[in-house]
Amino acid sequence: MSDIQGITIERDIQSEDMVVNIGPQHPSTHGVLRLVTTLNGEVVKNMEPVVGYLHRSKEKMGENRTFFQYQPMIDRVEYLSAFYDHYVYCTALETLAGLDIPKRVQYIRMITMELNRISSHLLWFGTFLLDLGATSPFFYAFRDREKILKLFEDISGARMMYNYYRIGGLNADIPDGWIEDVRRVINELPKRFAEYEAIVNKNPIVMDRCIGIGIINTEDCLKYGVTGPALRACGVAQDLRKTNPYCSYDEVDFDVPTSTDGDVYARYQVRIQEMYESLRIVHQALDNLPGGEPADIRKLQAEYDAVATEIKEAKKRVIVAQKQETEPEPADVKKMEEEPPELDKDWRIQGKKKVNMVSFKPPVGECMSLVESPRGFLGCYLISDGSPKALRIKWRGASYSNLSILPSMMIGNLYPDLMAVFGSLDVILPEVDR
Amino acid sequence: MSEEKQSESKEAAKDDLPPVIEPGVYGELLEKKKFKVQHLGMDAMGVEMIEVAAESLLRVAEYLRDNKKCQFDLLVSVSGVDMVDYRLSVVHLYSLSSNESLCIKVRADEKEAVPSLMPIWPAVDWHERETYDLMGIIYEGHPDLRRILMPTDWIGHPLRKDYVENDPRLVWNRR
Numbered sequence: 001m002s003d004i005q006g007i008t009i010e011r012d013i014q015s016e017d018m019v020v021n022i023g024p025q026h027p028s029t030h031g032v033l034r035l036v037t038t039l040n041g042e043v044v045k046n047m048e049p050v051v052g053y054l055h056r057s058k059e060k061m062g063e064n065r066t067f068f069q070y071q072p073m074i075d076r077v078e079y080l081s082a083f084y085d086h087y088v089y090c091t092a093l094e095t096l097a098g099l100d101i102p103k104r105v106q107y108i109r110m111i112t113m114e115l116n117r118i119s120s121h122l123l124w125f126g127t128f129l130l131d132l133g134a135t136s137p138f139f140y141a142f143r144d145r146e147k148i149l150k151l152f153e154d155i156s157g158a159r160m161m162y163n164y165y166r167i168g169g170l171n172a173d174i175p176d177g178w179i180e181d182v183r184r185v186i187n188e189l190p191k192r193f194a195e196y197e198a199i200v201n202k203n204p205i206v207m208d209r210c211i212g213i214g215i216i217n218t219e220d221c222l223k224y225g226v227t228g229p230a231l232r233a234c235g236v237a238q239d240l241r242k243t244n245p246y247c248s249y250d251e252v253d254f255d256v257p258t259s260t261d262g263d264v265y266a267r268y269q270v271r272i273q274e275m276y277e278s279l280r281i282v283h284q285a286l287d288n289l290p291g292g293e294p295a296d297i298r299k300l301q302a303e304y305d306a307v308a309t310e311i312k313e314a315k316k317r318v319i320v321a322q323k324q325e326t327e328p329e330p331a332d333v334k335k336m337e338e339e340p341p342e343l344d345k346d347w348r349i350q351g352k353k354k355v356n357m358v359s360f361k362p363p364v365g366e367c368m369s370l371v372e373s374p375r376g377f378l379g380c381y382l383i384s385d386g387s388p389k390a391l392r393i394k395w396r397g398a399s400y401s402n403l404s405i406l407p408s409m410m411i412g413n414l415y416p417d418l419m420a421v422f423g424s425l426d427v428i429l430p431e432v433d434r
Numbered sequence: 435m436s437e438e439k440q441s442e443s444k445e446a447a448k449d450d451l452p453p454v455i456e457p458g459v460y461g462e463l464l465e466k467k468k469f470k471v472q473h474l475g476m477d478a479m480g481v482e483m484i485e486v487a488a489e490s491l492l493r494v495a496e497y498l499r500d501n502k503k504c505q506f507d508l509l510v511s512v513s514g515v516d517m518v519d520y521r522l523s524v525v526h527l528y529s530l531s532s533n534e535s536l537c538i539k540v541r542a543d544e545k546e547a548v549p550s551l552m553p554i555w556p557a558v559d560w561h562e563r564e565t566y567d568l569m570g571i572i573y574e575g576h577p578d579l580r581r582i583l584m585p586t587d588w589i590g591h592p593l594r595k596d597y598v599e600n601d602p603r604l605v606w607n608r609r
Binding site: 051052055057059060063092095096222223224225227236238243244365366367368369370377379381383391392394396400401404433434 | 477478479481483507508509510511513515516524526528530533535537555556557559560561564568581582583584585592593
């Protein structure tokens with residue numbers, strides 16, 4: 001207690017807690033997140049995330065629309081890696097309906113998903129360092145992300161909301177020359193990644209702000225359901241692509257990068273290494289793409305169509321001859337017995353059983369499809385009661401669980417570390433709120 | 435002749451009965467330990483589903499987490515399902531050691547209550563809050579059960595099938 005100019009200050013300022021409201025509009029949260037934080041000086045004493053500002057009732061929408069009508073909405077669940085949302089949804093329905101997916105479709109899905117992982121990680125890389133105060137990596141990352149978005153634009157017509165996968169196949173085959181474009185981009189990217197690492201990895205400011213900050217271990221991750229790069233940075237080589245292979249991931253060779261430190265820097269390193277691994281997968285998938293260039297498939301299909309037409313016409317001539325009770329030409333009779341050649345079923349972009357999008361009704365049943373998205377486990381729990389609309393669609397977003405660990409990472413630590421720790425979790429708020 | 439008749443009658447009896455669901459690996463394991471489990475077969479992805487009564491849920495969950503043959507240490511999601519007559523709380527689990535998944539269903543009683551899994555998997559915290567918020571299932575024993583996605587003063591639980599949005603405070607309901 002002190003006495004200054006006759007005024008008695010009764011409260012001890014040092015020991016009083018201060019409640020700081022961060023957000024909902026805050027440039028570093030990349031969405032709308034409110035953190036009610038209690039500070040004691042610079043130390044965080046309590047933190048309570050308030051989510052739900054971006055709730056758009058995606059699950060209720062799924063129950064009111066047919067499966068086809070719901071598809072364009074899925075992109076908005078998590079817009080930075082929308083291919084994963086589509087894959088999870090399509091897989092759930094395809095498994096329920098028992099459709100078999102051609103190899104070409106699987107490989108194109110794998111290529112787009114892995115490119116999507118790189119573009120998502122690049123955006124994370126840029127914004128994470130922007131939060132730490134470095135401006136230039138943001139522009140480098142966006143320059144390279146732009147090249148990948150251009151590829152997606154060529155293939156689907158959209159840069160973020162792709163709506164490219166269909167139940168049982170794809171919307172369209174890849175455009176001509178796309179494979180060459182992808183090769184050019186993925187041959188260039190490793191040089192860029194090396195540049196990033198040269199700028200950032202040994203940067204003293206980055207090292208000071210990242211090493212030893214926000215440390216978690218495997219038990220913490222399990223306690224809060226944290227998956228993805230944050231779990232792998234604790235030394236657990238958990239990757240659904242390896243442990244429960246889906247799509248055609250069992251046919252490509254890649255490693256699961258891990259780190260044992262569990263701090264912000266470890267999560268940064270794991271993500272950078274994952275981008276290299278994704279490039280490896282894309283390389284292998286492009287080399288082994290069934291059917292290869294779309295122009296070759298079109299040419300072959302045209303040849304087969306011509307033969308099929310000939311057989312059909314020969315059949316017609318024979319029938320006409322029989323009706324007129326004349327002898328059909330022996331060449332026509334011989335031709336009629338031929339089987340029309342068919343394109344290799346692995347080369348198609350739609351399964352053999354064509355799905356009618358308007359009247360598509362999966363059988364009664366349920367299914368939880370899980371994939372490894374850039375942020376962790378992404379799941380779609382789908383229950384069908386045999387009608388064209390779902391009984392229940394539940395989205396399990398990785399960000400939802402990953403965000404719930406933030407208070408326990410921050411309590412007792414310094415407030416200035418908040419943005420480094422929050423950024424390292426790579427939370428995307430639309431996925432949290434759905 | 436008589437044998438044929440017998441076999442025919444057997445076949446007829448088979449048609450009348452509901453299809454027999456084979457117990458899965460974990461269902462069998464739980465049954466051996468004298469837990470009351472209802473087998474629901476496999477889902478389309480090949481994940482085993484079991485239904486557990488609310489009163490034995492916590493003991494079953496503890497067994498599934500701690501037993502060396504199960505080790506379901508990662509909670510994937512909790513979802514509420516409205517089956518019109520009753521409501522289900524569906525828990526999906528994943529094991530980091532065996533890479534297996536399991537789905538547990540619990541039926542909510544007439545008071546819409548289900549025991550909370552907080553003592554077993556603390557990761558259910560936000561998931562149970564979400565299910566309460568959107569489906570109205572009350573998790574007994576949850577320390578902080580309040581709305582998470584909807585505004586705190588929202589009326590009703592939107593994901594229920596009988597939900598009618600008639601809040602007089604909303605602009606579009608004033609007319």
